[in-house]
Amino acid sequence: MSSVIVRIPTPLRGFAEGQSEIAAEGADVGAVLSAVGAAHPELLARVMKDDGQPREFVNIYLGSDNVRTLDGMDTPVGEGDVLSILPAVAGGAE
Amino acid sequence: MRARDRRLADIRSKVPEVSPREALDLQRSGAALIDVRDASEVAQGSPGGALRLDRSFLELRIEEAIPDLDRTLVVTCASGQRSLFAADDLRRMGYRDVRSLAGGFNGWKDEGLPFEIPKMLNADARERYSRHLVMPEVGEAGQLKLLESRVLLIGAGGIGSPAALYLAAAGVGTLGIVDHDVVDRSNLQRQILHSDERVGVSKVASAREAVLALNPAVNVIEHQLRLESANVEEVFEGYDVVVDGSDNFATRYLVNDACVKHRIPNVHGSVFRFEGQVTVFWPSREGDPGPCYRCLYPEPPPPELAPSCAEAGVLGILPGVVGLLEAVETIKILLGAGDLLVGRLLHYDALSARFSEFKQARNPECRYCADGAEFPGYIDYQEFCALAG
Numbered sequence: 001m002s003s004v005i006v007r008i009p010t011p012l013r014g015f016a017e018g019q020s021e022i023a024a025e026g027a028d029v030g031a032v033l034s035a036v037g038a039a040h041p042e043l044l045a046r047v048m049k050d051d052g053q054p055r056e057f058v059n060i061y062l063g064s065d066n067v068r069t070l071d072g073m074d075t076p077v078g079e080g081d082v083l084s085i086l087p088a089v090a091g092g093a094e
Numbered sequence: 095m096r097a098r099d100r101r102l103a104d105i106r107s108k109v110p111e112v113s114p115r116e117a118l119d120l121q122r123s124g125a126a127l128i129d130v131r132d133a134s135e136v137a138q139g140s141p142g143g144a145l146r147l148d149r150s151f152l153e154l155r156i157e158e159a160i161p162d163l164d165r166t167l168v169v170t171c172a173s174g175q176r177s178l179f180a181a182d183d184l185r186r187m188g189y190r191d192v193r194s195l196a197g198g199f200n201g202w203k204d205e206g207l208p209f210e211i212p213k214m215l216n217a218d219a220r221e222r223y224s225r226h227l228v229m230p231e232v233g234e235a236g237q238l239k240l241l242e243s244r245v246l247l248i249g250a251g252g253i254g255s256p257a258a259l260y261l262a263a264a265g266v267g268t269l270g271i272v273d274h275d276v277v278d279r280s281n282l283q284r285q286i287l288h289s290d291e292r293v294g295v296s297k298v299a300s301a302r303e304a305v306l307a308l309n310p311a312v313n314v315i316e317h318q319l320r321l322e323s324a325n326v327e328e329v330f331e332g333y334d335v336v337v338d339g340s341d342n343f344a345t346r347y348l349v350n351d352a353c354v355k356h357r358i359p360n361v362h363g364s365v366f367r368f369e370g371q372v373t374v375f376w377p378s379r380e381g382d383p384g385p386c387y388r389c390l391y392p393e394p395p396p397p398e399l400a401p402s403c404a405e406a407g408v409l410g411i412l413p414g415v416v417g418l419l420e421a422v423e424t425i426k427i428l429l430g431a432g433d434l435l436v437g438r439l440l441h442y443d444a445l446s447a448r449f450s451e452f453k454q455a456r457n458p459e460c461r462y463c464a465d466g467a468e469f470p471g472y473i474d475y476q477e478f479c480a481l482a483g
Contacts, residue, residue: 010367011399011406020446046399056393057482061452069455084450086441088391089366090343090400091252091408 001025002079004032008043009085015043029062030073032083047085057088102178109181111196114205117141117168120193125166128156129199130180133214135172141199142208144170149180153187158230163188170195170202213238219311223265231431237265241311243428244268246333248321248349250301251275252413253339253363253420255287260421261337262305266428268313269305270333273297274320284410321345323472326352335424337361339417343394343482344475350375350387354462355469361423362387363416368409368444370416374423374435377456377463384436389457394482412444 006022016022022040026032030052037044047058052073054060060067061084067075077083095103112120121127121143129140130149140146145159149171160167167189171177177194185192195202203209215223215234219241226232232240245266247254250273262269275297277288285297292300298316305314317329321340330336330352338349338360346364353360357378364371375386394400419440426432439452456463461470 010369055395057391057395057399059390059452059454064450064452066452066454069453084441084452086371086439086452087399088343088395089364089369089371090346090394091341091365091406091413 001027002077002081004077004080005082006032006036007082007084009087011087011089012043012046012085015046016040026077028071028073028077029060029067029075029083032077033060033073059086060084061086102175105178105182109178109185110193111174111178112168112193113196114202114207117170117193117195117202118207120166120168125168126160127168127170127195128152128180129170130176131171131199133220135199136212137214139199139203139209139211141170141202142210146212149176152180153183156184156187156189160189164190166191166193168193168195170198172198173200174198215241219265222309226264232429236429236431240265240425240428241267243335244270244333245424245428246270246272246317246330246336247339248272248336248345249339249341250285250287250297251281251339251341252284252365252408252410253417254301254337255285256414256417257337257339257421257424258287258301258305259308260418261424262309262312264421264425265309266312266424268315270315270317270329271298271301272317272319272321272329273301274318284408284413286414321348323348323475326472330356330358333358335359335361335427337363337420337424339363339413339420343400343479346387347394347478348472348475351462351469351472354378354386359427360387361420361427363413363420365408365413365416367407368412370412370419370442370444371439372416372419372423372435372442373439373454374427376434376436377460379436382436383456385454385456386460386463388462389460390439390454392457394479396482397480409444412442415442415444 003025006024008016008020022036024032024035026035049055127141127144129144129146132148136146169177169181174196181192181194223237226237243266247258250271277292277295277297277300279293287301287304296318298318302314305312336353336358340346360375362373376384377386423435437454439454441450
């Protein structure tokens with residue numbers, strides 16, 4: 001088990017009581033996100049599909065690497081790692 | 095004998111002179127032909143492929159242009175005298191094989207050898223872009239490239255405003271601006287192209303006025319329309335770079351698909367409240383291709399998770415930062431300078447004052463940009479986004 005910082009993007013902070021970062025424990029990416037989801041189920045539902053994979057408009061990065069290019073949800077995490085959740089945002093012109 | 099002639103005779107004993115024909119042969123076998131006349135003389139013509147370095151800056155700039163002290167240099171001027179003085183200085187700087195073109199450019203022309211009228215900046219441009227011209231990454235050649243470039247801005251809003259102003263200021267020759275909207279007072283918190291007195295005016299017309307006030311030489315092309323599958327081909331025609339500052343997912347996917355199809359680099363920026371994302375999508379880049387928008391986000395979020403800036407709000411300065419970063423990447427693409435944000439997503443969190451960089455690989459199975467993929471066609475983007483999730 002490693003303690004990991006999970007960075008919550010602005011559009012999803014409403015589902016995490018406004019927090020920008022949540023500390024959670026787990027051995028891999030999936031376990032850490034599940035731990036976050038146990039406290040914030042609505043947040044997790046917006047990040048992950050029912051099959052446990054990240055949604056198509058969300059990327060999850062371990063440090064600077066997209067976990068899709070690693071071992072996905074099975075990617076092991078280390079003590080003090082940072083997981084960043086980044087959804088697509090569209091704003092710009094209006 | 096006059097002092098000047100004594101000095102020239104002395105230099106001739108150290109610097110070999112070559113005929114125009116010999117100079118051309120040397121140039122063809124790898125020597126650098128350096129024209130040291132001033133800009134007004136060069137504007138009348140200069141040997142083809144010559145390096146044009148005004149005599150007054152020669153010693154200061156020669157090493158940036160020719161770092162190899164062993165390369166053969168042939169120096170030319172109008173008649174072959176200034177070139178002797180210049181050659182002697184280059185020899186003393188450490189260049190080991192420096193020669194002077196006897197008869198200079200006049201002799202070169204008389205022999206019927208190839209020359210060109212180089213494209214050059216006029217006096218206004220020389221003054222306006224002087225801070226660019228002294229930088230080796232831009233210089234006169236780079237500035238001329240910018241002046242001949244065509245950039246299309248999607249949106250004259252929060253992102254498009256600073257991008258348009260700075261690209262115009264930098265001397266991008268043609269700026270196309272796409273927007274269907276009119277200026278609203280609530281835009282002015284961030285859309286600095288517009289002004290209080292232009293509330294109610296079309297955004298592209300307002301943008302044109304602001305751009306021309308800053309740099310009247312820019313060719314502004316107004317595309318007053320909502321970008322759609324039916325008009326995207328016509329609008330994108332002829333542009334070198336697209337700067338996406340649109341405000342909705344449907345347009346972003348459309349911009350992506352058209353850029354992929356037409357192999358145009360797509361400089362992307364998007365914002366939400368205090369957060370911005372910037373990257374460059376360029377799957378067709380020679381040698382080192384990057385992902386497209388669909389590689390990064392295969393599908394848009396469902397509408398309830400994608401509130402617009404009107405609904406969610408945005409710090410007015412945030413799209414300014416993002417638009418400037420996009421303008422920087424655009425200039426780098428046009429100049430071919432530096433490392434681009436291709437395959438790298440730059441994330442800016444203004445509240446925590448933190449820039450983070452994330453790697454982004456191509457999706458080898460992307461339907462739009464994978465190697466060998468046939469363009470699958472434009473889709474109904476409104477429906478694609480309405481049904482997302």
